[in-house]
Each structure stands twice: as structure tokens, then as C-alpha cells.
Amino acid sequence: MIDYHLHVIAHGERPMTTENILEYCEVAKARGVRQMGITEHDRYLDEIDLAAFQEARELSHDVELRLGIEIDFVPGAEERMDHDASALPYDYVIGSVHRVDNEEVDRATDQRIYDRYETYDLYEAYYANVRKAALSGRFEILGHPDLIKIFRHFPDRDITPVLQETADAVAESGVVVDVNAAGLRKPVGEVYPGRNFLEMFYSRGVPIVLSSDAHAPDQVAAGYDTSLKLVHDVGYREVATFRNHERGSLPL
Numbered sequence: 001m002i003d004y005h006l007h008v009i010a011h012g013e014r015p016m017t018t019e020n021i022l023e024y025c026e027v028a029k030a031r032g033v034r035q036m037g038i039t040e041h042d043r044y045l046d047e048i049d050l051a052a053f054q055e056a057r058e059l060s061h062d063v064e065l066r067l068g069i070e071i072d073f074v075p076g077a078e079e080r081m082d083h084d085a086s087a088l089p090y091d092y093v094i095g096s097v098h099r100v101d102n103e104e105v106d107r108a109t110d111q112r113i114y115d116r117y118e119t120y121d122l123y124e125a126y127y128a129n130v131r132k133a134a135l136s137g138r139f140e141i142l143g144h145p146d147l148i149k150i151f152r153h154f155p156d157r158d159i160t161p162v163l164q165e166t167a168d169a170v171a172e173s174g175v176v177v178d179v180n181a182a183g184l185r186k187p188v189g190e191v192y193p194g195r196n197f198l199e200m201f202y203s204r205g206v207p208i209v210l211s212s213d214a215h216a217p218d219q220v221a222a223g224y225d226t227s228l229k230l231v232h233d234v235g236y237r238e239v240a241t242f243r244n245h246e247r248g249s250l251p252l
């Protein structure tokens, strides 16, 4: 089992020390995770302590550590994204869409963007960005691909064609999809991506990784009973892995 998208620094809650990383590893071990990838938000790039990571990687025997980064995908910010995506010796790079028109869609304390746009239009714009992120060729993994559902603002028209177009682009791009259990802790109460969307990826041969998007040690692999059942029901029998940007796989 793997947990390939999580945060130690999170939103500045704790420094990336060897001790803090090993605390995450302990939870990972207890929950059967064999590979754990630390993927801080790129805006905390300067706080990533590579020496602490490398020390933790040597000290952690039961859980193999990987280093990634979660790039906030914003069209027009290519220079920043390219810089952040190559700044450290990562094993893989996640690209995540958190924004429409450079405004965050997942900020619990400010959901005004959902009032300003017609919901269907907002979804369309969100998934257009997801397609751009996938097809940009910058990322090995596409983070939480239907984050826009987070607060349960659902469009009143069927978005299936938009999801299909997006799944087509993801399949064409070769990017791996992040099956991210964080949605279970949010108002939407389901895994990203939802079952229909995940089935579209599966039928197009798109590989997956599993993640918790933990922002605290007790969230490592949280929700995995639900996400494991989901991916298994849909048909997946393996997850992708990365080491030094080389893709491998592990059985589920």
C-alpha cells in the first residue's frame, strides 16, 4: 500500500524535521503503508528541508519514503511551476487544480466564488484547467481531479460529457490519477475522484496512486477502507509508484 500525497509542513503547522517526518512514518507503518510520499504545496518550497528528509529516509526501515511536490496549477504561471517542479530531487511531481481564474475553489472560509459563477460554468472552467494541467506534460500525477465538488455546490445540468472529455485528455496525456481520500473529510464526503469519474479513467487504462492528502500525522492513510473498496470495485488491481521519476507498480 502507498500514500503518495500528504503534507508534513501542511499550511505551516509544523517544520519539516526528521522527527516530524518519522511521526508520519509511524502511523503509515501501523496502517500498512509501505511507501509514503511527502508532497508539500509548492508555496512552502523554501521550507522543505532536504537534509531532514534524507535523514528520515535512512532511518525509516519499514516505510520507504519518497519526495514529491504538489504544484498549484495556474495557466500563465509556467515559469513559477517549472521552477518549483525542478527545484529538488523529487521522485515525482503532482499537478493539482485548486483555482478558476486564479481564485481558490476549496477555501472553506471564502466560498463566494460559488455565488459569482453559474455553477455549471464554474465546473466547466475547472475541468478545462484540469485538462490543461494533464496535457501540459509538467506532471506525473494529477491531484484530486474533481476537487470542485468539495462543498457540494452541484450544477443542475449533467456534467457527464465534461467529465468524459476530461478523462479522454487525461488518458491521452499519460498522467496518473490521484485517488485521494481527503474528500471523505470534507462536506462532499466522498473520495476524489467520484466513482463515475474513476470508472471513466479505468475504462481508458489510466493508472492510479492512492493518497490521504494528510495534513497531520493521524490523517495518514485515513479513509483507506473506503478508497480501497472503491478502486477494487471499479476494477483496479495495482497502483503506480515512482522513484526518481521512473514509474513502477505495486499490487493493491
Ligand SMILES: [Zn+2]
Pocket: 070, 096, 098, 143, 144
Ligand atoms: Zn491540493
Ligand SMILES: [Zn+2]
Pocket: 005, 006, 007, 070, 213
Ligand atoms: Zn495536498
